[in-house]
Amino acid sequence: MNALASLAAILILAVAPAAADDVRPDTPTSVKGARIVTVEEAKKLLDRKATNLVDARSPLNFGKGHVPGATLVSYREKSEYKVDFDATQDVFDLARLPADKNASVVIYSDGPSGWKAYKATVLSVRAGYRNVLWMRDGFAGWVGKSLPVEH
Template structure:
């Protein structure tokens, strides 16, 4: 194999590894304006009447969701990055509590899912003041053995 060919193969492999890693980027560990909660805390909030919001697609919600959660699908096209462009995405905020001081918990598929992070961010920018984010998402809820439907 020629040196030039070997260089191209190496570059292709490196680029593939970098792109693969970039596609599974974990969401941030915190979110300005929101309170990051554990599955236990989310369950306590739900028991107190706080709405739980599933930001995943309707199909994912139908497959399995936190018992009692409502579905507010966040349709994302923007980058999986803290400075995402919400204008590229779609979500129906009218499904959230009309009282913007009423709390709600958002979740999706865990650390590599950005939908609940983005929904929380957009809701905060729209004036919601009591947003709880279950960063561990449905996997964290299931790991605790909490009820799903």
């Protein structure tokens, strides 16, 4: 019994760091130079065809369902989940955003823990885009409001 308890303790200690790595902190609640929009605000802009929607998730998740009319511009991240992330570790194709840097762009990913959208928003602002909107509640928020989904 003692050996079994020791084995259990070793397994718990071996697995615990991996489980801790999977825990993502929520994203910040603001981005300098951008504005957070609600799902409802993004829907109104979309209905008026007054914005460009950018989905920063993976192609796999985009294929499972996305906001109608959204363009996939995957954010491939290796940087840490923190405000002062190292963007040189990541890949985001800014050339896929509208050429007009005054155009409205709504960026989203999974939801409040979706760092891809946060990071894409930061990089878009740094690149000189002046009307960047971040749908922080993301695709989860969209689906949670029972809004239409495109596959």
